[in-house]
Amino acid sequence: MKKLITLFVLLALCICVRAQKKDTVKTVSSADSLMNSLSADDDKHQKTLATFSATRLIFSPTTETVKKNNLNFLVIHRFGDVGTPTGGPRTFFGLDAVNDVYIGFEYGITDNLQVMVGRSTIGQIGETQLKYAILHQTSDNSSPLGITLLGGEGIRPYGSFGSFSDRLSYIGEAIFSRKFSSALSLEVLPIFVQNNQQIPDLPGNEQGFFSLAAAGRLKVTKHMSLLVDYEHPFSNYSTKANGFEDPLGFGAEFETGGHVFTLNITNARAVSQINTLSASQASYGNGQFRFGFTISRMFDFNHKKDTEKKW
């Protein structure tokens, strides 16, 4: 009897051992599943990249900021009217005339904080701005929006003003953006402008007023996008009766390496938001629209790190 039991136990053991051998088939997928478990939390809170390709669209800034130690050089043009008597083929559809030229620099203090210095022809307004990205959209939607705050100041050093402080204007805005897909990104901007002296300086005009802007970009090819930009100032003075029309622009953006080029058509003559929101008296209906372009070039001032690690 004992012998039988011992034999039986041994047999059982051997069967168990043989069964384990069959596990070789399972380990094909166990290596796979091991890989999967090792890389399980890879994608958590991945920041969405490049909601927009540039730091501004047509009128509106975007939630993008210049990266640390990078300098963005901007030249923005708005030409003359296309459809008014000063326009037409003779002046090459307004290209002969210059309505506004903006030259500015944006510098990345950190990856999320940039400072801007720029100057426009209209009003000879010199501006400085700080732009801070407080929230980034993430790919797992734990953060569905990107939010950037912008605060700026403009000064008009020329012309006669009552006092020095009358030369100053202020702008503050919050930019909310969302990258819906690799092709479509939209943003909404509540803006507050304060002009110590109204722009234009006419009785009844408001010094401080809110505005709302909305803009979007649709990627058509890897390097080309279509843009729309619209601003609506909530000012009792900026009415159609007074000759104002909400700035509305359409554009195409081309991205190549370190340059971003934008070609656009706008009614508003100005580049700076302080000007476009305060004093846009140009109407598509009257032929008062124009071509414009933006050239931006990114310079990287980071020192070459020793990336050739020991291999």
Added chain:
Amino acid sequence: MKYLSILLLAWLPFARAGQDIYICKNAKINIYSSAPVEDIEANSTNVVSVYNATTGEIEFSVLIRTLHFEKALMEEHFNEDYMESDKYPKATFKGVMEQKPDLTKDGEYPVKVTGDFEVHGVKQTRTINGTVKVSGNTVTMTSEFMVKCADHHIVIPQVVFHNIAESIRIRVSATYAPYKAN
């Protein structure tokens, strides 16, 4: 009877309790391409790899977003325009080592690994040469090979052609530790 029990007992030494698995969670990868205007180089230290010393199976996986460039703009374009890393977040390699080296003996062994290399959603079957270095309990594997952008449908538009070479040099280095299953 006796002989039967001895025979049955004889099975036991051939028992295999488990497989010999080695893992590496922070292998390094370097990608480099030389072109007239600008050299393109990126590094990642987040490559995950599993090696089954019993079957010779080897797997690598890296998140494209963990490849870091010196220039932030270059990294943005790399992910956004060329690798489309929101669509294809990972590059992987799954293959088998043809002649498994003896990991109990210290030394350097040249090896060949054959398998599927998937980048930008496109798989290519490749045989890649590498070196396995055994030193005590650690196993280190290194390899260097070239990848053609066109093989994986990575399109380089004519406008930026001068910047980016058509072949990229990849260097991988992984130091493995034995994996104890729980």
